[in-house]
Amino acid sequence: MLPPKQNFSEWFHEIIQQAEIMDIRYPVKGLYVWCPFGFKLRQLVYSKLRELLDRDHDEVYFPALIPETELGKEGEHIKGFEDEVFWVTHGGLEPLDVKLALRPTSETAMYPIFKLWIRSHADLPLKVYQIVNTFRYETKHTRPLIRLREITSFKEAHTAHRNYEEAEEQVREAVKLYKEFYDFLAVPYLIFRRPDWDKFPGADYTIAFDTIMPDGRTLQIGTVHHLADNFAKTFDIKYETPDGGHAYVHQTCYGISERCIASLISIHGDDLGLILPFEVAPIQIVIIPILYKGKETQVEELSRRLFEKLKGYGYRVLLDDSDERPGAKYYKWELKGVPIRFEIGPKEAEKGDVVVSFRDEKKKFSISFDEVTKERIERWAEELKQRLRNRAIEMAKSKIGFFDDLDDLANWIERRGVGLIYLCGSTECGEVVEEKAKGSVLGMFEEIPDWLEGFEYRGRCIVCGEEGYLTGVAKTY
Ligand code: A5A
Numbered sequence: 001m002l003p004p005k006q007n008f009s010e011w012f013h014e015i016i017q018q019a020e021i022m023d024i025r026y027p028v029k030g031l032y033v034w035c036p037f038g039f040k041l042r043q044l045v046y047s048k049l050r051e052l053l054d055r056d057h058d059e060v061y062f063p064a065l066i067p068e069t070e071l072g073k074e075g076e077h078i079k080g081f082e083d084e085v086f087w088v089t090h091g092g093l094e095p096l097d098v099k100l101a102l103r104p105t106s107e108t109a110m111y112p113i114f115k116l117w118i119r120s121h122a123d124l125p126l127k128v129y130q131i132v133n134t135f136r137y138e139t140k141h142t143r144p145l146i147r148l149r150e151i152t153s154f155k156e157a158h159t160a161h162r163n164y165e166e167a168e169e170q171v172r173e174a175v176k177l178y179k180e181f182y183d184f185l186a187v188p189y190l191i192f193r194r195p196d197w198d199k200f201p202g203a204d205y206t207i208a209f210d211t212i213m214p215d216g217r218t219l220q221i222g223t224v225h226h227l228a229d230n231f232a233k234t235f236d237i238k239y240e241t242p243d244g245g246h247a248y249v250h251q252t253c254y255g256i257s258e259r260c261i262a263s264l265i266s267i268h269g270d271d272l273g274l275i276l277p278f279e280v281a282p283i284q285i286v287i288i289p290i291l292y293k294g295k296e297t298q299v300e301e302l303s304r305r306l307f308e309k310l311k312g313y314g315y316r317v318l319l320d321d322s323d324e325r326p327g328a329k330y331y332k333w334e335l336k337g338v339p340i341r342f343e344i345g346p347k348e349a350e351k352g353d354v355v356v357s358f359r360d361e362k363k364k365f366s367i368s369f370d371e372v373t374k375e376r377i378e379r380w381a382e383e384l385k386q387r388l389r390n391r392a393i394e395m396a397k398s399k400i401g402f403f404d405d406l407d408d409l410a411n412w413i414e415r416r417g418v419g420l421i422y423l424c425g426s427t428e429c430g431e432v433v434e435e436k437a438k439g440s441v442l443g444m445f446e447e448i449p450d451w452l453e454g455f456e457y458r459g460r461c462i463v464c465g466e467e468g469y470l471t472g473v474a475k476t477y
Contacts, residue, residue: 002335005269008214009215012143021037021145022034022038022145029149048184049131057127061130062103062106062130063103067099070112071085074235078201081104081105111234111251114249118239120239124162126158126160127158129157130156132156134156135150137149145261145262158251160251162250164228167251179191184279186277188392189209189221190211191207191447192446193207195427203226203230208443210442212417212418216475218475219259219263219266219477231251237249269337275337277339277381278339281339284316284338285317285340286320286338287320287342288326299346302354303321305369306369307319313377340384352370354367358380360387393451400452401416405462407436409473410438413475414475419437419473420473424466433463440473441471442476444469
């Protein structure tokens with residue numbers, strides 16, 4: 001049994017184990033094992049991410065070890081990461097001449113090579129990505145899929161452009177891409193421009209996607225950084241302009257980790273277990289024959305025929321003809337989030353009918369075997385996704401409130417979720433808010449989602465009264 005989702009932290013801790021996503025018994029803090037079922041889910045989610053990137057990025061692989069001399073070159077970058085780096089200091093018993101960092105992210109692995117790859121304006125834009133593990137010595141509370149010391153599924157894209165504006169255009173493209181990805185997962189997000197004190201180390205600015213978890217805390221599920229020519233200057237990445245001059249490239253990078261799977265699980269799941277959108281469910285359809293003594297043959301036969309038909313359509317379908325009782329089977333496949341369930345008993349088999357139910361709904365209904373067509377399944381899958389999306393948006397809305405008083409704001413983010421305020425954007429006013437509200441300023445809205453109506457973008461700063469912008473504040477993971 002799972003703890004009720006109301007106790008979100010316990011629920012999350014249990015569901016990832018009971019649904020066989022992760023084994024959390026690995027004896028190093030912040031490192032976890034992907035179980036076969038979890039890894040299939042990961043593969044399905046990441047194949048979508050790959051599909052989106054492959055439209056106009058090339059996949060690459062850069063090494064996991066970065067010489068200390070490269071990692072330390074960009075001042076802001078190393079300042080941001082120095083207390084999070086794992087170091088390799090020895091080869092066998094020999095101390096290394098130059099210590100090697102386990103990549104916390106790959107700017108300083110890639111950019112010295114970008115310098116060699118980029119010669120002329122014809123080499124631009126350069127757009128590459130890799131999906132690799134990265135290491136961060138996190139000191140905040142570590143949690144599977146959410147805060148890892150080995151991030152196993154770090155998708156990082158890196159691009160280079162001719163100037164600031166073209167890089168900015170890429171930032172917009174990346175935001176669009178991430179929107180498409182999270183819309184596909186039916187996970188709602190808020191898009192903020194992070195305040196200066198919280199931007200990626202070395203970036204000109206950072207745009208972040210946050211989702212609201214069931215306990216009201218936000219989870220940063222993706223970031224897009226405009227790097228301007230900060231790294232280009234450090235790593236001397238120049239190109240020859242059409243008129244024969246030389247100029248520094250302007251760069252962007254953007255990343256997503258297995259937090260996308262944490263959000264998928266947390267936003268859609270319920271007291272019974274996972275609820276997965278059809279496209280990413282490792283098992284999309286389960287068929288459960290209900291057997292009574294003496295009447296097995298017809299039921300078994302129709303179940304098998306249904307199985308063959310659905311397999312023929314190309315679905316990931318499972319015929320559960322194990323000896324367990326039907327109730328135990330329902331429980332097991334609900335826990336695993338199987339979106340569509342068919343049951344076939346003697347009564348149905350007699351008439352050539354099947355009973356259908358969906359993971360997110362209580363009701364069951366029966367239709368004839370012949371009515372189970374590919375078109376119908378696709379429609380059910382789409383309807384299921386729409387229900388998940390609507391439910392998730394309603395939940396997100398219920399966790400967002402607007403405030404013009406700092407005590408009310410503090411109260412809200414403590415118990416409910418994201419507080420919206422007007423803030424002028426100065427560091428001083430930001431600090432006042434963070435201290436009084438005991439939460440983090442997520443930033444000004446980069447875009448207000450269309451499901452969040454009725455908010456003006458501009459208003460008076462809650463602290464100083466000067467012109468301010470609609471800004472999110474929350475407790476964060
Ligand atoms: N090079 C850029 C892309 C970069 O490293 N950006 S980042 O530091 O913001 O990380 C990208 C994303 O990885 C974050 O938005 C967050 O969703 C995720 N992430 C960061 N640290 C993580 C950790 N310790 N565990 C799991 N996910 C993490």
